[in-house]
Amino acid sequence: MKFDGLLMIPGPVHLHERIIRAMSRQMMGHRGKEFSEIMRYCVDGLKELFGTKHDVYIISGSGTAGLEAAIASFSNVRRITCVDNGKFGDRLGRIASRYTEADVVRFEWGKSIDLDAVEKSLAEGSEALAFVHNETSTAMLNPAEELAKLAKKYNALVIMDGITSVGGDEVKMDKWGIDVAIVGSQKCLGAPPGLAAVAVNDRAWDYYNEKCPFYLDLAAYRKKLPDMQTPYTPAVPLFFALEEALRIIEEEGLENRIRRHRLMSRAVREWAIEAGLQLFAEPEEPSDYSNTVTAIRMPEGVTDKDLRGTLQKEYGITVSGGQEHLKGKIFRIGTMGNVCKRHVIATLAAVQDILMRYDACKPALHAAIEVLKEL
Amino acid sequence: MKFDGLLMIPGPVHLHERIIRAMSRQMMGHRGKEFSEIMRYCVDGLKELFGTKHDVYIISGSGTAGLEAAIASFSNVRRITCVDNGKFGDRLGRIASRYTEADVVRFEWGKSIDLDAVEKSLAEGSEALAFVHNETSTAMLNPAEELAKLAKKYNALVIMDGITSVGGDEVKMDKWGIDVAIVGSQKCLGAPPGLAAVAVNDRAWDYYNEKCPFYLDLAAYRKKLPDMQTPYTPAVPLFFALEEALRIIEEEGLENRIRRHRLMSRAVREWAIEAGLQLFAEPEEPSDYSNTVTAIRMPEGVTDKDLRGTLQKEYGITVSGGQEHLKGKIFRIGTMGNVCKRHVIATLAAVQDILMRYDACKPALHAAIEVLKEL
Incomplete structure (x- = not known):
C-alpha cells in the first residue's frame, strides 16, 4: 500500500x-x-x-x-x-x-x-x-x-x-x-x-x-x-x-496561530537538542531561530537517503534536505500552516526511529511533548 | 435559487x-x-x-x-x-x-x-x-x-x-x-x-x-x-x-477535438447570421474566423446589461462583452475546451430568447442544430 x-x-x-x-x-x-x-x-x-x-x-x-x-x-x-x-x-x-x-x-x-x-x-x-x-x-x-x-x-x-x-x-x-x-x-x-x-x-x-x-x-x-x-x-x-x-x-485567531507556530518549532528544537542532535543555525540570540522551520545537522554516517528516503518509504512523511552547499549536510522540518501537534510528534517519532538505527540519536520525544502540552 | x-x-x-x-x-x-x-x-x-x-x-x-x-x-x-x-x-x-x-x-x-x-x-x-x-x-x-x-x-x-x-x-x-x-x-x-x-x-x-x-x-x-x-x-x-x-x-483525440471546436464555432456563426445578427469580424477569407470564439455586434437598442445581465440572471450563463472601445458594442461566445453540443444550444437558445424580447433577432436555432448534427 x-x-x-x-x-x-x-x-x-x-x-x-x-x-x-x-x-x-x-x-x-x-x-x-x-x-x-x-x-x-x-x-x-x-x-x-x-x-x-x-x-x-x-x-x-x-x-x-x-x-x-x-x-x-x-x-x-x-x-x-x-x-x-x-x-x-x-x-x-x-x-x-x-x-x-x-x-x-x-x-x-x-x-x-x-x-x-x-x-x-x-x-x-x-x-x-x-x-x-x-x-x-x-x-x-x-x-x-x-x-x-x-x-x-x-x-x-x-x-x-x-x-x-x-x-x-x-x-x-x-x-x-x-x-x-x-x-x-x-x-x-x-x-x-x-x-x-x-x-x-x-x-x-x-x-x-x-x-x-x-x-x-x-x-x-x-x-x-x-x-x-x-x-x-x-x-x-x-x-x-x-x-x-x-x-x-x-x-483560529492570528495570536493563537503565531503561538502555535512558535511552540511547534520550539518542540522540534528541544527534541533535537535532547536527542543529541545539532541545530544548524547558530544565532546570537535565541529569538533569531525561525518559528516556522527547523534545520538540523545530518548526523555523521547517515546519508540523506538513509534518513529522508526511509522516512518517505516507511512513514510516508516528507521532510526537506539542505539546499545548495548544504545538500546532504542538514535536514529541515517545516512546522507551518495548519499542521498540528500530532503531525509534529509523528514526524519526530519517525525521524528518531530511523536515526536510532544508526545510533545517531537518543529517545527524546518527551522533550517535544512537554513543549506541545502548552498547545 | x-x-x-x-x-x-x-x-x-x-x-x-x-x-x-x-x-x-x-x-x-x-x-x-x-x-x-x-x-x-x-x-x-x-x-x-x-x-x-x-x-x-x-x-x-x-x-x-x-x-x-x-x-x-x-x-x-x-x-x-x-x-x-x-x-x-x-x-x-x-x-x-x-x-x-x-x-x-x-x-x-x-x-x-x-x-x-x-x-x-x-x-x-x-x-x-x-x-x-x-x-x-x-x-x-x-x-x-x-x-x-x-x-x-x-x-x-x-x-x-x-x-x-x-x-x-x-x-x-x-x-x-x-x-x-x-x-x-x-x-x-x-x-x-x-x-x-x-x-x-x-x-x-x-x-x-x-x-x-x-x-x-x-x-x-x-x-x-x-x-x-x-x-x-x-x-x-x-x-x-x-x-x-x-x-x-x-x-478525445486531437483531430476530433479540433473538428468539434470548428463545428461549435461554425454553429454559432450560422445561427447568428440566420437570426439576423451581424458578426463583428469581417475577414477577407472565411478561414480567418476564429474556431474557438465568436463575436457578434450588439443589436441596436439592446444594452450589455439587457443581454448579458439577463442571461446571467435568468439562465446562469456567462458570455463575454467587448473589450476596450468595443465595450457594449459586441458580445462574445466562447466555444472552447470541453463544452459540448448541449452547452452551445442552450446558450444560443437563451441569447435568442432575450434578444427576441427586443425584436432584435429571429428564431434560428435550427441553423446551429444543423451544423452540430455533424458532431
Missing part, C-alpha cells in the same frame, strides 16, 4: 481538508461580482496578517514572482542593499541586480546578521534595503524591526521577503516601517502554492520603475484593486483555496 | 467534472518523483498539441506571464515587428517595447492582416516577428503559417501567441516554422487558469537575453526540464488539473 503522504517541509504545506475541498469547484468569470467578493475577503484578510492598512496585490505565480514584482516595481533607486545569510537572501540579490546596482551584504549561512555591516552598505549610498524575514534554508529569523529602523535612518525604501513568516509569525509592517512585503500562499497561510501577495505602502510609489516587467508591474494591479480585480486572468481555484485558508486563520 | 453557472466566455472555460475533482487532492513535494511524473505527462502531451518535438516549459502564472517569458527571454534583437489587429496583438507590442524596439503594425480590429504591411516592417530591419494566432477580442484567426513563412524570408525569429488556439485548433509549430509559441491552461486545453506553457525550439536560444526578468527567464526552466522540475515552486493543484485535462484530450 502507498501511504497517504504527510508533508513536513517549509512549503508547500500539508493542506487542511477544508482547503482541499474548496478547490473542487466549477470556474466562475473572473470579472464578475462573485469573484470580486472572494478577492475582497482575501485582500482584507491578508492586510491583517501583514499588519498593514495599505494595499495588498495578489499575483498568480510563486513567491519568487511576488518577490520580483516587489523589487522590480520599486527599483527606481541608484543602489539597493540586499542582506544575504541564506539561499533566499542570495535570491534577493540575484533578482535586484537585474534592475539596479545591488550591494549584497553576505553573512555565513546559519549566522546572525551583523547590523553594522548592513549600516555600512546603506551609508555608502543605497536608496533601498531588501532582506528575508524568515530564512528557510537555514531556519533563521532575521531582525526585521531593527533592519527597518536602520534603513529609515538613511531614508531607504524597505522591502521585506515575508514569504515564510506572514501568517505564522509576528509581522507588523506599518508599525515596523516596512514599505513593501511579500507572502507566498503555500507557507504559513496553509494554502496550496501558486499565489503570492505583495503589500505596498504609499511611500513605495516614489520609487516606481515603469520599465519593470509587464506581468509583474504592480501599477497594473493597483489600478484594478478598487474593483477587486486582477489585471490578468487570476488562478481562480487557488483563490478559492486562499479564501478558505484565510477563514481558517480567522477562526 | 442561485443557478449552477455555465461559462461560455473565451476562457476561463467551464470545467469538466473530472478536472474539478482532480484538483481536490493533498499536496505533494514538488521535488519528488511523483510530481515529476505528472509534469512529464503534461510536457509530452503539450508537445503534441503545439506540434513540436522541442522543449515545453510550464510556468505558474497566467497566459500573459507565458507571453512575457517568451518575448523577454528571446529579446536580444535589434527590433521586433508586432502584429496588432486586436487587444492581444496590442498587448504583444506593450510587452515587447519593455525589452527592445517594437514596431507595431496596426490593423483595424476585426479586419484581416495585410501581409504586405507586415513584410514592409520586417524588411525595415526587424529580427523577430510576434503575432497572435487566435485573437479572442475580435474572434479572428490570423494566418500563422503565412506569417511564419514571411518572417523566415527575413531570417526573423517567430513568436506566436497560441494562448487560445493550441489544443482547440490546428497548430503545427515545427512544420510552420514557429520558433516560440505560448498556450494558456484555461482556454482550449479545458483546465483552470493559472498555468502557461511555452514551446521553444533550439534556434530561439540564439536570441536569448540574459537580462530578462528572473521569474520569467526561460533558461532557468530549461535547466530544470531534464529532471522534470520547475525552477520555482509550481502551482501543484493546477498541474493535477492540467494532467487530467490532457488525459481527456488524449481520449
Whole structure:
C-alpha cells in the first residue's frame, strides 16, 4: 500500500481538508461580482496578517514572482542593499541586480546578521534595503524591526521577503516601517502554492520603475484593486483555496496561530537538542531561530537517503534536505500552516526511529511533548 | 435559487467534472518523483498539441506571464515587428517595447492582416516577428503559417501567441516554422487558469537575453526540464488539473477535438447570421474566423446589461462583452475546451430568447442544430 503522504517541509504545506475541498469547484468569470467578493475577503484578510492598512496585490505565480514584482516595481533607486545569510537572501540579490546596482551584504549561512555591516552598505549610498524575514534554508529569523529602523535612518525604501513568516509569525509592517512585503500562499497561510501577495505602502510609489516587467508591474494591479480585480486572468481555484485558508486563520485567531507556530518549532528544537542532535543555525540570540522551520545537522554516517528516503518509504512523511552547499549536510522540518501537534510528534517519532538505527540519536520525544502540552 | 453557472466566455472555460475533482487532492513535494511524473505527462502531451518535438516549459502564472517569458527571454534583437489587429496583438507590442524596439503594425480590429504591411516592417530591419494566432477580442484567426513563412524570408525569429488556439485548433509549430509559441491552461486545453506553457525550439536560444526578468527567464526552466522540475515552486493543484485535462484530450483525440471546436464555432456563426445578427469580424477569407470564439455586434437598442445581465440572471450563463472601445458594442461566445453540443444550444437558445424580447433577432436555432448534427 502507498501511504497517504504527510508533508513536513517549509512549503508547500500539508493542506487542511477544508482547503482541499474548496478547490473542487466549477470556474466562475473572473470579472464578475462573485469573484470580486472572494478577492475582497482575501485582500482584507491578508492586510491583517501583514499588519498593514495599505494595499495588498495578489499575483498568480510563486513567491519568487511576488518577490520580483516587489523589487522590480520599486527599483527606481541608484543602489539597493540586499542582506544575504541564506539561499533566499542570495535570491534577493540575484533578482535586484537585474534592475539596479545591488550591494549584497553576505553573512555565513546559519549566522546572525551583523547590523553594522548592513549600516555600512546603506551609508555608502543605497536608496533601498531588501532582506528575508524568515530564512528557510537555514531556519533563521532575521531582525526585521531593527533592519527597518536602520534603513529609515538613511531614508531607504524597505522591502521585506515575508514569504515564510506572514501568517505564522509576528509581522507588523506599518508599525515596523516596512514599505513593501511579500507572502507566498503555500507557507504559513496553509494554502496550496501558486499565489503570492505583495503589500505596498504609499511611500513605495516614489520609487516606481515603469520599465519593470509587464506581468509583474504592480501599477497594473493597483489600478484594478478598487474593483477587486486582477489585471490578468487570476488562478481562480487557488483563490478559492486562499479564501478558505484565510477563514481558517480567522477562526483560529492570528495570536493563537503565531503561538502555535512558535511552540511547534520550539518542540522540534528541544527534541533535537535532547536527542543529541545539532541545530544548524547558530544565532546570537535565541529569538533569531525561525518559528516556522527547523534545520538540523545530518548526523555523521547517515546519508540523506538513509534518513529522508526511509522516512518517505516507511512513514510516508516528507521532510526537506539542505539546499545548495548544504545538500546532504542538514535536514529541515517545516512546522507551518495548519499542521498540528500530532503531525509534529509523528514526524519526530519517525525521524528518531530511523536515526536510532544508526545510533545517531537518543529517545527524546518527551522533550517535544512537554513543549506541545502548552498547545 | 442561485443557478449552477455555465461559462461560455473565451476562457476561463467551464470545467469538466473530472478536472474539478482532480484538483481536490493533498499536496505533494514538488521535488519528488511523483510530481515529476505528472509534469512529464503534461510536457509530452503539450508537445503534441503545439506540434513540436522541442522543449515545453510550464510556468505558474497566467497566459500573459507565458507571453512575457517568451518575448523577454528571446529579446536580444535589434527590433521586433508586432502584429496588432486586436487587444492581444496590442498587448504583444506593450510587452515587447519593455525589452527592445517594437514596431507595431496596426490593423483595424476585426479586419484581416495585410501581409504586405507586415513584410514592409520586417524588411525595415526587424529580427523577430510576434503575432497572435487566435485573437479572442475580435474572434479572428490570423494566418500563422503565412506569417511564419514571411518572417523566415527575413531570417526573423517567430513568436506566436497560441494562448487560445493550441489544443482547440490546428497548430503545427515545427512544420510552420514557429520558433516560440505560448498556450494558456484555461482556454482550449479545458483546465483552470493559472498555468502557461511555452514551446521553444533550439534556434530561439540564439536570441536569448540574459537580462530578462528572473521569474520569467526561460533558461532557468530549461535547466530544470531534464529532471522534470520547475525552477520555482509550481502551482501543484493546477498541474493535477492540467494532467487530467490532457488525459481527456488524449481520449478525445486531437483531430476530433479540433473538428468539434470548428463545428461549435461554425454553429454559432450560422445561427447568428440566420437570426439576423451581424458578426463583428469581417475577414477577407472565411478561414480567418476564429474556431474557438465568436463575436457578434450588439443589436441596436439592446444594452450589455439587457443581454448579458439577463442571461446571467435568468439562465446562469456567462458570455463575454467587448473589450476596450468595443465595450457594449459586441458580445462574445466562447466555444472552447470541453463544452459540448448541449452547452452551445442552450446558450444560443437563451441569447435568442432575450434578444427576441427586443425584436432584435429571429428564431434560428435550427441553423446551429444543423451544423452540430455533424458532431
